[in-house]
Amino acid sequence: MSGLYAVILAGGSGTRLWPFSRQNFPKQLLKLSQDGQYSLLQETIRRIESRISPENMIFLTSEHLVPQIRSQISEYLGDASKLCRIVGEPLARNTGPAILLGALIVHSRDPDGLVLALPSDHVIEDVSAFSRAIDTSLDAARDGFIVTYGIRPARPETGYGYIRAGERVGSVYRVDRFEEKPGPERAREFFEDPDYSWNSGIFLFSANAILEEAGKHRPDLLKQLEGIDLEHFTNIREIFESIDPISIDYGIMEKTARAAILPTTMGWSDLGSWDSFHETGVKDDKGNVVSGNVICLDTTDSLLLESGKVMAVSGMKDVIVVDTDDALLVCPRGRSQDVKMVVARLDKEGMREHIDHPLVRRPWGTYLVLDEGAGYKVKKIVVEPGQKLSLQLHKHRSEHWVFVKGEAVVVCDEEVKTVGVNDRIFVPAGVKHRVINDGTVPAEFIEVQYGDYLEEDDIIRFEDVYGRID
Amino acid sequence: MSGLYAVILAGGSGTRLWPFSRQNFPKQLLKLSQDGQYSLLQETIRRIESRISPENMIFLTSEHLVPQIRSQISEYLGDASKLCRIVGEPLARNTGPAILLGALIVHSRDPDGLVLALPSDHVIEDVSAFSRAIDTSLDAARDGFIVTYGIRPARPETGYGYIRAGERVGSVYRVDRFEEKPGPERAREFFEDPDYSWNSGIFLFSANAILEEAGKHRPDLLKQLEGIDLEHFTNIREIFESIDPISIDYGIMEKTARAAILPTTMGWSDLGSWDSFHETGVKDDKGNVVSGNVICLDTTDSLLLESGKVMAVSGMKDVIVVDTDDALLVCPRGRSQDVKMVVARLDKEGMREHIDHPLVRRPWGTYLVLDEGAGYKVKKIVVEPGQKLSLQLHKHRSEHWVFVKGEAVVVCDEEVKTVGVNDRIFVPAGVKHRVINDGTVPAEFIEVQYGDYLEEDDIIRFEDVYGRID
Numbered sequence: 001m002s003g004l005y006a007v008i009l010a011g012g013s014g015t016r017l018w019p020f021s022r023q024n025f026p027k028q029l030l031k032l033s034q035d036g037q038y039s040l041l042q043e044t045i046r047r048i049e050s051r052i053s054p055e056n057m058i059f060l061t062s063e064h065l066v067p068q069i070r071s072q073i074s075e076y077l078g079d080a081s082k083l084c085r086i087v088g089e090p091l092a093r094n095t096g097p098a099i100l101l102g103a104l105i106v107h108s109r110d111p112d113g114l115v116l117a118l119p120s121d122h123v124i125e126d127v128s129a130f131s132r133a134i135d136t137s138l139d140a141a142r143d144g145f146i147v148t149y150g151i152r153p154a155r156p157e158t159g160y161g162y163i164r165a166g167e168r169v170g171s172v173y174r175v176d177r178f179e180e181k182p183g184p185e186r187a188r189e190f191f192e193d194p195d196y197s198w199n200s201g202i203f204l205f206s207a208n209a210i211l212e213e214a215g216k217h218r219p220d221l222l223k224q225l226e227g228i229d230l231e232h233f234t235n236i237r238e239i240f241e242s243i244d245p246i247s248i249d250y251g252i253m254e255k256t257a258r259a260a261i262l263p264t265t266m267g268w269s270d271l272g273s274w275d276s277f278h279e280t281g282v283k284d285d286k287g288n289v290v291s292g293n294v295i296c297l298d299t300t301d302s303l304l305l306e307s308g309k310v311m312a313v314s315g316m317k318d319v320i321v322v323d324t325d326d327a328l329l330v331c332p333r334g335r336s337q338d339v340k341m342v343v344a345r346l347d348k349e350g351m352r353e354h355i356d357h358p359l360v361r362r363p364w365g366t367y368l369v370l371d372e373g374a375g376y377k378v379k380k381i382v383v384e385p386g387q388k389l390s391l392q393l394h395k396h397r398s399e400h401w402v403f404v405k406g407e408a409v410v411v412c413d414e415e416v417k418t419v420g421v422n423d424r425i426f427v428p429a430g431v432k433h434r435v436i437n438d439g440t441v442p443a444e445f446i447e448v449q450y451g452d453y454l455e456e457d458d459i460i461r462f463e464d465v466y467g468r469i470d
Numbered sequence: 471m472s473g474l475y476a477v478i479l480a481g482g483s484g485t486r487l488w489p490f491s492r493q494n495f496p497k498q499l500l501k502l503s504q505d506g507q508y509s510l511l512q513e514t515i516r517r518i519e520s521r522i523s524p525e526n527m528i529f530l531t532s533e534h535l536v537p538q539i540r541s542q543i544s545e546y547l548g549d550a551s552k553l554c555r556i557v558g559e560p561l562a563r564n565t566g567p568a569i570l571l572g573a574l575i576v577h578s579r580d581p582d583g584l585v586l587a588l589p590s591d592h593v594i595e596d597v598s599a600f601s602r603a604i605d606t607s608l609d610a611a612r613d614g615f616i617v618t619y620g621i622r623p624a625r626p627e628t629g630y631g632y633i634r635a636g637e638r639v640g641s642v643y644r645v646d647r648f649e650e651k652p653g654p655e656r657a658r659e660f661f662e663d664p665d666y667s668w669n670s671g672i673f674l675f676s677a678n679a680i681l682e683e684a685g686k687h688r689p690d691l692l693k694q695l696e697g698i699d700l701e702h703f704t705n706i707r708e709i710f711e712s713i714d715p716i717s718i719d720y721g722i723m724e725k726t727a728r729a730a731i732l733p734t735t736m737g738w739s740d741l742g743s744w745d746s747f748h749e750t751g752v753k754d755d756k757g758n759v760v761s762g763n764v765i766c767l768d769t770t771d772s773l774l775l776e777s778g779k780v781m782a783v784s785g786m787k788d789v790i791v792v793d794t795d796d797a798l799l800v801c802p803r804g805r806s807q808d809v810k811m812v813v814a815r816l817d818k819e820g821m822r823e824h825i826d827h828p829l830v831r832r833p834w835g836t837y838l839v840l841d842e843g844a845g846y847k848v849k850k851i852v853v854e855p856g857q858k859l860s861l862q863l864h865k866h867r868s869e870h871w872v873f874v875k876g877e878a879v880v881v882c883d884e885e886v887k888t889v890g891v892n893d894r895i896f897v898p899a900g901v902k903h904r905v906i907n908d909g910t911v912p913a914e915f916i917e918v919q920y921g922d923y924l925e926e927d928d929i930i931r932f933e934d935v936y937g938r939i940d
Contacts, residue, residue, distance in 0.1 A: 311798045
């Protein structure tokens with residue numbers, strides 16, 4: 001019997017939950033649950049790991065996100081993460097090409113393999129209902145149906161697509177009709193009609209079935225995707241450049257006669273906006289969703305998220321206040337879509353607050369700029385256990401390091417020495433250096449840079465374990 | 471002819487413009503004008519300096535604020551600031567004791583001296599109107615009137631006291647009646663009645679006159695204050711502990727038959743709340759008062775102040791958002807008095823965000839904590855030209871310094887050397903050290919502390935030019 005595979009969609013622009021999400025740190029990487037233990041991506045793995053083994057998990061993401069996706073998978077799965085497949089898409093081409101590429105990878109290993117295609121940035125509170133839905137629909141998928149999971153609407157939402165269930169076939173229903181995001185009146189009709197569900201964007205199908213349907217309805221696209229070298233993906237950029245973006249719904253699901261729906265209730269939310277975050281969040285007795293150090297006086301039905309300092313909110317109603325180290329959002333509930341305009345404005349003005357968090361992730365760890373001024377910059381640098389920075393030099397700056405946690409091996413010119421807390425190192429401009437953490441705890445140091453040019457591109461690398469030398 | 475003196479009230483709790491103002495950095499120290507050049511205290515000096523010389527200026531403030539008040543006066547007046555008298559009150563006793571103490575100081579030098587008593591945290595936009603008002607009332611003050619300046623009401627404000635003008639006497643009017651803060655209906659009546667003015671809290675009187683009236687209406691208080699040693703203030707704590715707080719209005723003005731009023735229009739505001747700040751601020755075409763890096767979409771009639779990061783506000787109306795490095799306030803316009811409750815809550819919860827700004831001022835300069843963690847703390851330290859830290863040692867921490875601006879003389883154990891940018895110094899625990907800036911620009915360095923105890927009280931001082939050794 002053929003296996004079950006997951007095609008996990010882990011791209012995204014990082015716009016909708018700004019300022020928590022950023023271009024280089026989109027929603028699926030956020031640890032949004034109450035306990036903050038797992039990111040949405042990790043929760044997605046957690047939801048399927050009992051039935052899908054790591055070697056059957058295929059992640060599709062944007063090329064620039066691959067290191068962070070890999071790091072989060074590794075944080076969750078440990079060594080087994082090396083069995084997962086992570087594909088970096090050089091350009092965003094919507095869900096159609098991504099899902100079909102995933103199906104092609106599965107097909108190359110197991111033509112009858114069943115594929116669970118799912119976004120990595122949704123919340124599903126009732127994981128057993130999710131599991132039961134998959135069990136219920138396995139036969140239909142084996143029979144060639146492309147099963148989509150419908151969510152019984154909780155409200156007349158105008159932000160989602162709807163699907164109308166038709167004739168019953170076994171444990172699923174044929175799809176009668178896809179409906180685009182409706183106006184308020186139609187949304188109300190759909191909400192009251194038991195045949196309508198929200199489109200969750202989660203699918204189950206056999207690799208064979210979806211590729212047959214792609215061949216029928218999108219033959220050009222399929223042919224282009226079939227040209228991709230599935231071993232080394234050497235030509236993926238060239239091919240992605242030549243294809244048009246298209247959603248799987250528009251490209252295949254709305255065309256195929258094999259679309260089926262299984263209506264479910266599984267505590268699903270796409271967390272597609274701060275409004276949706278408030279909607280699904282745990283509320284206090286005033287209807288507020290609050291996190292962080294918040295002083296909340298006479299305030300109701302609001303979303304108040306603070307990370308790091310004190311937020312005092314008094315006398316407000318239906319407001320969204322989301323604060324981070326470098327950016328603050330304030331808007332009324334119901335207007336959280338405005339964040340798109342905010343991000344567009346930031347982009348237009350050449351700012352960076354929609355692209356990165358102040359905490360910058362690197363393959364070896366992280367750094368955070370603590371302060372900068374004329375001629376100097378202060379960073380806190382964390383090197384994870386088992387990681388090493390490249391052997392490098394800077395032409396325009398000296399670096400002063402003071403170690404404050406763990407131990408590291410420091411290479412500086414000809415000298416190699418092990419340093420620990422309260423040790424200091426001076427690296428003059430022009431001197432080759434490297435930091436290696438071969439310990440078991442993170443090594444942390446404070447770096448004071450001094451020089452006439454302090455940008456990241458003043459770096460000459462001589463050796464790098466992460467392949468960052470061209 | 472007797473001279474003109476200023477008694478400048480520069481105490482205050484730092485509550486009303488929180489989070490900009492703090493207990494240790496109240497409103498008069500804030501640089502709130504568009505260009506941010508002068509603080510309200512400095513603007514107060516600027517307003518009177520053409521007619522009152524520094525040696526005739528007497529500042530009354532809270533004891534703990536003396537260094538900062540002195541520093542701002544010095545920043546504005548330079549060397550002449552040494553001629554000013556600054557009196558630190560050990561306890562807050564309201565305006566009555568402060569003004570009478572100021573009058574006693576003047577009286578001891580010049581019994582017929584005229585005293586202009588004025589708060590240091592108000593805004594007066596029309597300085598020539600202010601000057602004209604003083605000119606107009608000089609004769610009345612010489613004739614023994616205690617002149618208060620009334621402000622023609624701009625709106626039916628319920629937050630101020632009102633004064634009704636009575637019979638005209640020369641260029642001023644006798645005070646007919648003082649009215650406490652009225653309800654909305656009475657405020658409307660007062661607003662429509664041309665005889666009523668707001669009580670500005672600015673007074674002009676001869677030292678003789680006010681002390682005579684104090685002797686008549688508050689003989690006990692006057693006697694207590696007369697016991698204060700006006701040369702060295704050695705017994706001021708003991709005496710302040712024995713007196714009751716009382717405002718000059720309630721204590722003298724409402725009792726005396728010599729109260730006069732001069733109604734004026736001088737663009738006055740007490741900036742007593744964020745609402746008042748919005749009311750008097752320069753508005754954009756949507757009625758918003760905006761400062762800092764603010765992205766403002768479809769937002770009207772709001773006060774949006776950002777210091778340091780990006781604030782995005784969309785779809786809001788009549789909102790106050792004030793953000794600082796460590797604290798954020800969000801409330802509707804009209805509710806800015808709520809900030810008192812916020813500060814009370816911070817105090818109750820043992821927090822610090824209502825007491826100090828992250829930037830800590832010292833007699834020799836400033837420091838800012840950039841980062842802290844287990845066993846370490848990172849500070850940026852600025853030593854002003856001509857200043858020196860105490861000769862000191864720490865028992866529990868080592869310090870690593872990297873200089874990033876200016877030059878300094880560093881004493882470390884037996885060694886004395888001059889250091890400049892990109893130089894580093896290591897001060898082990900237990901070693902006596904000192905930093906002296908005898909240059910002409912600020913000296914800045916990054917300090918990484920490492921040790922098992924990192925609080926400010928791990929300091930043993932051997933020499934200190936600021937008298938901080940008991």
